[in-house]
Each structure stands twice: as structure tokens, then as C-alpha cells.
Amino acid sequence: MVDVAQVFADLVRYETRLYNVLGERLRAEHGLTTAQFEFLRIIGGRDNCRVNDLAHEVAITVGATSKAVDRLEAAGWVSRRPNPENRRSSLIVLTDEGRRLMDAATPTFENELRIWLADPLTGRSLEQLAGTVAVLRRTVEAARVGMPTG
């Protein structure tokens, strides 16, 4: 029988170190943390990105997300544009500098993922892992579980 607590422990310990090693490379080569890179990637990958969209994607509160966007804006990587469809909200977009940074950092990110995620596995194991985590993510998101109340 599979020990689910062991799987959880392995998942968390692996992901912590993966997150850290990605951060070391991104910081050394581009002055970015992994979390910042993820925000920029989400923003750059959407046509319409509001604070609310980001908050739901990364499962933190709206207030915390607003402050994170403040920091990205202060760094010059994103800007808030008026949302023509709803004047209560802004659309968050990458600046030219933010786009250039993403273009430069993405190969660093993906190369490091290849080393620590793809290379240790057979092609078949990686495909199975990809399918399994997609199922698990969809399950928790469909159940709207694990979201902060704010």
C-alpha cells in the first residue's frame, strides 16, 4: 500500500528544493525570485489580467496580491492600465522591460527544470507525472478548496 503521508512529504521536500534552486539561478542571472518570475509569467500569459485573477491563480488573498503587484510595478516590470470594461479594476500588463526580462529568464528557468524535473525521469514517467499532477490540480481547483477567505 502507498503511504500518502510519505508521498506528501516527498512532494513538499522536493518542491521546496526545486523552488530554491530555481530561485538561485534566476537571482544570479536575472535578479528575480521564483515567485516574481511566476507572477510575470502568469501576467504575460493572459490577455486580461486583474488582481483578482492573480489572487485566484496563486491562492493568496487579494490584499497580498495587490501589494505584490505594487512591488512588480515599482521594479518597472508591470504597469496597471485602466480596465475599459470595469472602472473598479485595472488590467496588469508587462512593460517592455518586463517582457525583455521574461524572454531572458525563461531559458534559465526551463533549463533548470530540465535538469531537476525531466532528466532524472524516463520519458514515460514524466508523461505520467504530467498527467497525474494535472488531474490533482483540476480536482482541488474544481472543488474550490484551499483558497484564503480574504
Add this chain to the structure above:
Amino acid sequence: MVDVAQVFADLVRYETRLYNVLGERLRAEHGLTTAQFEFLRIIGGRDNCRVNDLAHEVAITVGATSKAVDRLEAAGWVSRRPNPENRRSSLIVLTDEGRRLMDAATPTFENELRIWLADPLTGRSLEQLAGTVAVLRRTVEAARVGMPTG
């Protein structure tokens, strides 16, 4: 071809929500955060547990670990005992209250893992996932990568 960045995103988003939902249940029923539960579980699962051992296990600095142990000690769940083998360090052990808390919280923890980790998958997928994350964890740990410098 598998998109490693997509796998990473799915992994992180899933794990965040899983961590949160575990925390909601542990807090409601036992007044614990997931991180506290993990510390107690690691401490209870070892014969000799020093601050250094904990720091390596969870991949945070020794200083941060020492403060985390302070908080667990203040809550009455662990105590520092003199280490007979090395007077520079202490052995961290569960108190009776900490042991009772773990005994009560473990079924909550494992039940929630069953719901969000085991139930959505076939037995075969879960077994493959268990094997794959064990390999990935061993790989990053053997490479001594993703550890803070402190």
C-alpha cells in the same frame, strides 16, 4: 512533448491548495498549522533530532529552525534535552502533550490526504506518483541543491 513549465505550475498550484486545505482542517480541529504539524511529525519520527537535522530536512536556515523550535517549545509541544553525545547541541523531543496532539491530528491529516491525493487517482497512478516523487526528491537531495547557505 511534455511542457516542464506546465508540470511545474501544476505541481506548485496543487501543492499550495493542498497545503492550505490541510491547514484549514488541522487548525479547526487541533489548532495546528500544516508547517507545525510537519515539524512535530519529523521530531516524533526520529530518535535523535537536533536543530541541524530539522534544518536539513525542511531546507531552511539553522537560525529560522531554532526560532521555529522556540515557538513549538512555547506552545508546550516539544522540549530541548541535553545531547549526551555533544554538549553544543540539544535533542528535541515531543512532550506528552505534543505526542497526544500528534496522535489526534494524524488521522485528520491522513484523511484529508486521502481525499485530495489518493481518491482522485487510480491505485496504479498513485503508485507511479509515489515512485516518481521519491526519485525526484532523492535526486535533489543527493545533489545537495536548493539548500540555504546559512
Add this chain to the structure above:
DNA sequence: TATTGTTATACTCTATAACTATA
């Protein structure tokens, strides 16, 4: 000298809740 751990300081990040503006 090297190792083990603690502590002081500063900073990031987050939650909570009160608030403003718009729908």
C-alpha cells in the same frame, strides 16, 4: 579552527479588516 546552536536585526510576505470607488 571548525562545528553547533542562539540571538539581533531587518525585510518579505501574508492575513485580517477597514476603507474607497464602482456596479
Add this chain to the structure above:
DNA sequence: TATAGTTATAGAGTATAACAATA
């Protein structure tokens, strides 16, 4: 009234670096 976002406050958690004690 409800929704979208901002901001004030407080607290947890972490890194860094200086420190003490022991090996």
C-alpha cells in the same frame, strides 16, 4: 447591496551576520 481593489496593522517566517560554547 455586492463587487474590485487598496491600504493600515500586526504577525509569522526567513535570511544574514554576529556571537557563545564546545569539539
